[in-house]
Amino acid sequence: MSMDTLTLPDTKTKEKTKQKRQPPYHVILLNDDDHTYEYVIHMLGVLFGHSREKAFLMAREVDTQGRVIVDTTTKERAELKRDQIHAFGPDPLLERSKGSMSAIIEPAEGGDE
Numbered sequence: 001m002s003m004d005t006l007t008l009p010d011t012k013t014k015e016k017t018k019q020k021r022q023p024p025y026h027v028i029l030l031n032d033d034d035h036t037y038e039y040v041i042h043m044l045g046v047l048f049g050h051s052r053e054k055a056f057l058m059a060r061e062v063d064t065q066g067r068v069i070v071d072t073t074t075k076e077r078a079e080l081k082r083d084q085i086h087a088f089g090p091d092p093l094l095e096r097s098k099g100s101m102s103a104i105i106e107p108a109e110g111g112d113e
C-alpha cells in the first residue's frame with residue numbers, strides 16, 4: 001500500500017489579504033443645535049436601518065459628546081452614507097434648521113467595531 005500526500009491550499013493568507021484590502025471606516029455624525037432628537041432618530045432609521053432605541057442612544061451621544069459613530073463599513077460605503085446624511089435636508093420640526101446635519105468619515109482604529 002502506498003501513501004499519497006495531499007496538499008491543501010493555505011486559506012490563512014487569503015483571509016489576511018482580504019482584510020488589508022478593505023480597511024474599515026467610521027461614519028461619524030457631528031452635533032449641532034439645529035436638529036431635534038426626533039430628526040436624528042428618523043434619519044438614522046432611514047439611512048442606516050437603526051432601531052428607534054439604538055438611534056435614540058446615538059442621538060443622545062451626539063448631543064452630549066459632540067459626535068457619535070453611526071456606522072463602520074468600507075471607505076466607499078462610508079463616503080456614500082456621509083453624503084446621504086449631508087443630503088437629508090433640514091429638520092421640519094425646527095424653523096431655524098436650514099440644512100442637513102454634518103458627518104465625517106475616518107479610518108477605524110483596530111478595525112473591530
